[in-house]
Amino acid sequence: MTIVLCLSCFLFRLGYVALLWLCVTHLRCARAETKTVVQKDAEFDVTYNDTVTSDNQTIYAFNHTVSRNKTEGVRVTVDVLSEGAESSPILFVVRQKQAVLSFQVPLILRGLYQRKYPYAHVGRTLCQPPTRTLTETQYFFVDVSTLSSLGTQYQLRISRVDSFTLHTDKKFSFTASPSQPQYFKYVFPDGVDTAIVKVNSEMTFPCSVMSIQDIQCPVYDLDNNVAFIGMYQTMTKTAAITVQRKDFPSNSFYVVVVVKTEDEACGGPLRFYPLRPDELIDAGNRSKTLDVVVSPAISSDVYVMGMLFCLGIFLSFYLLTFLVACVENKSRKANKNNQIEKDNPQSLTYCKGSYCFLSLSPPLSERSLESVTGRSRQESLSSIEEDDYDTLADIDSDKNIVRTKKYLCVSDLARKDKRVLSKKYQIYFCVLLLTCSSLLQVVNVTGNQDICYYNFLCAHPLGNLSAFNNILSNLGYVMLGLLFLLIVLQRDIIHSRALDRNDLNALECGIPKHFGLFYAMGTALMMEGLLSACYHVCPNYTNFQFDTSFMYMIAGLCVLKLYQKRHPDINASAYTAYACLAAVIFFSVLGVVFGKGNMVFWIVFSVLHILATMLLSTQLYYMGRWRLDSGILRRIVYVIYTDCIRQCSDNSSLTYIVLLLFCLSRAAYGLLKTPNDFASYLLAIAICNLLLYFAFYIIMKLRSGERIQCMAMVCILFTAVVWGFALFFFFQGLSTWQKTPAESREHNRECIVLSFFDDHDIWHFLSSIAMFGSFLVLLTMDDDLDDVQRDKIFVF
Template structure:
């Protein structure tokens, strides 16, 4: 029994002995070739610190260790604990020799020791050496030769002299290998690995040369760190992504076929439209001559009757009044009353819109493209996917794009914008041929035809496609304005186009319109970063004030002035001459109704903003811009019906298609798959898989459907009054 107990005791002592660390009094600059023990036992090297502020560098190599059985080393100092493993694995590269410079021995006294602990899961042979770094300090105008590699970074120290305010650290290399040079504050640990060297201080990538200016006010002493990168990606152009193109071909070809089908339909439409035009010209001359003869006879007898009327003999007869204040004060305005300016002058005024927008678009989109291209490159280099709020569950990378599907789906805006311009040009040519044969049509019949605003709308839609595509290269709060700025332009131009149909002389100058929009955009950008109550109160006052001015212009048709004295006198005279408060009853009830409705809607939007303070301020402002446009279109259609004006069948078909497209677009827009206004992790909770052809997500289909909706809407607006072509202009009502 005693013999058995002795055996167990000996076994226990042997096990305990095998687990005790092997302590080796080590010497500097001596290479040690050792083998790690079994069962993760430690080998401890003890080094005496011979001099305070000295710096140690450790070099370890091992050819037998692997990723699953690495050699582990821990360096214990008073200020920090540093560890490394062999092989060192960085960006899928393995290095069997590793060297690290330790923090200076600032807290040590002579004779004290620091330790290096080495172990591994399975025994491996390794080589180990510790040396003291000589010439650790840099000096002014002094050159130092340094050798570094991806697994053996190096850093040196520099103290800026008292009489120097700033210095420049200049580095030259005889190799084109990509390296990062970093200037970091004195501290421990030092960030000297490829995956953390950019986390502290100033840094530059270099191949053969780098210079880093350092101000003494920022860092009076610093480390200069040299880290060789594992590859040259940071110093050279990034290779484009080349996935299996077959997966991308079918979705893109499908979308191209849809656009081709639309193109065929448009050309067929214009072909039959040309046949209709020739038939129309053959009948137009007789029709117009008969109307002109009847009008001349009617004017003659009206003038004769007024001249013979005894009650009118003492008054001057204004049979052809051209005074704007007199004409626009009539209870019932006609288009002839608001189209007295010569056609050429009006045409020049409308053409300024397309010219100004083209110039703005060139300068705006150049800077946008430059910013986004550089952003795409930095995104791939940094690998920080929190920078951009993609729908990662349906992100299809190609070339330099993380989500190529989000970019290419904006092609519909560009295509339909071009189609609007081409169709508008063909329409303009058709009318010019018609007016050349029958000049009376341009002067006295139908609505005045001006193509400048519709061409500007086409340009705005093209620019929206380009801006939206650039935004989707890296969606975030900084560049979301690129996606919305042109939406504001489209909304503004759409309202001006409808207004110009029956108010040809009253369209605001393009300079004033774009100037107002520029101020509006500045407020929109401020709303992205400022969310306090003071901003919302100021915005609400300015917004409601602007709505009041626009309402007055719409109601009085430009015959009012912002003069307090005249306004007070007008109110006093109206009150004195009125009976039973009749002065408060609107003279133009239809105008008053639509103004009241628009102001209620816009006030509700402002009240909602004051209450909710939405963070996505740019999208919030789209509500009144697009909402007012929709309300104005509905008002225009209802007024045509009230005055018993026919709506052409093609306009009805286009409006029906627009309603369907806008409904689909609205549903898809509200089914968000990402949100830049939320934190990246919260935004990714909205991510959803692709819903069409395993390529397009909800937002991509929103792009496609809204492009169709914009095309149908503005094409309908362009042809909605074609029924008035043979109607005398002084009988067409203004509303």
């Protein structure tokens, strides 16, 4: 019984479905009988005025001869003449041999927040299917239909585009709008493997997009799909894309230009919101006149010349350093022989053949060096940590007594065991290496043409690198950083040998020699080059901190080295220093992401900046001998009265106060102005602090009766001149990620050196040389004190 019921239900449903299908088929047939289809043989460059309803459909049939040696474009232009066509648009379908193009008129394009813009005038270019024969007749059809029962009047015109193919180094002008995009074909000529496509306009707005697409159908030439394939750039006045033949199998490509419906992508104003979600907004006149030109890129010979030029510049510094080292070594040996003859008048010199020998008689009043050196230097340093013990003899002289003397000498602040200090300052170099390896692991930036802020007018690709010249120019940081490490190593070896032979000058004279910070500075300069190269793979605001991280470190290490020269016992530890630098980099990232126009962030940063400046100034002024308690305000008032009002002319208190006020004024400026580029603002603070401290050091050095030797003076003058030229090229501003990519490209300029390097590359060259010179200044500026007892060298 159950089987019979199931079978009956199945048969009933099958009959119902069959009946429904018959009804639908009957309705379709009845509708087809009432709909009229008209096919017309049409011609090019003729305007057809017609009316379409839901009851009729018009098909326009075209044919044209396609030649393989001549490429012509075919353009469809449509106008809707009836009012109120937005509610029942006309559908146009173009059927070609290998492609179908369909669009409605009025064309509805969507902008930000899905706002709708209708366009009653539409112009589209048909893609060009390839032809295998020398000449071929191709047919295509334009179907016009609508679902509106009311008649809608339209105009249709098919025309040939004679200037469809772009020619090398020949400018072509055209007009485009959101509903009338334009694209043109370019074929690589023989001998050209790389070309630069440049699009320019005298009009900043409306915002537009330039795209490079392979020869294929369909061509994505509307605002809502132009970014689907290929490479693209938004543009206001200029755009440029470097194209390589190897990326296009057909040895040709399309240059597509689309005008956007809104200007927000190019930094333009945000238009008003629609009152209703489905409200149509009048877009107004958004036509734009543009010029396009395709030029061959540089040849491989220019690449070779650029690389040789870069290597030649920095290898010349190696050669110059070698010559200077030879001259200094010869001068040092001559001075040493003269000093030996002066100290030992009874010395006997005799010659044998072409060799001369100097026989010395030991001085009668020779000092015992064992009391000076203490432990043997052969003892291992591996078990000594900087915090294991304090070797300052507190029993003989208390720290508070020594550090609060009216006039301090270097010997008062160089009382710790030299092995402990050497271990302490070597930690700077070790921690920096760990920081370098960590940063290199996270540098991996990818993106398209619109998220990388290149100077597109001078961006020469090599392999997967879009701007190889910007990467190559960073070679100077690496080579000069390595050269500085070699110079420091030479000095370190000479000093170590002097200590091994218990040289009194090395033990008791001059600024104490600690090379750990110098090694860290040289390594930081090399890492600046590597991280800057990684940043220039695709420069933008998200990875800008990689370009500036080691700039902060270099500035901080230079300040620490200046302070260490006169305060070797109480300089900051490596862990504390790098923790502070990490905090600076952290605030730099926060400022880039949240700082623009965020008053809360600027208030927090300014408060922390002021507190840190006050605490650091107090720590430096009192050399660590102060405490934070309830009586600190009373002591501050007393110090200001005694050190600044009563006796400011007798010491450096006024200088410290002036520097402190300058630092506080910078914090106030940042709070009032809130600069958009927070990273550059923070870097400017670090550089200003370094320059102020360096100037203070030089002034106090000269006031103390010390002098600057010839080599250090040459380095100072040379570095100052190079820094001036470097900053000139830096402020040229070829691009800026503070603006939109389109606005940034307005600052792009052509190459200025060898048709390969731009202004920013020259900045890389000069700044690396200037940093190298600055390091040499720090290394040599106190060479005049090498023969002066440390108890006669003042602390400041």
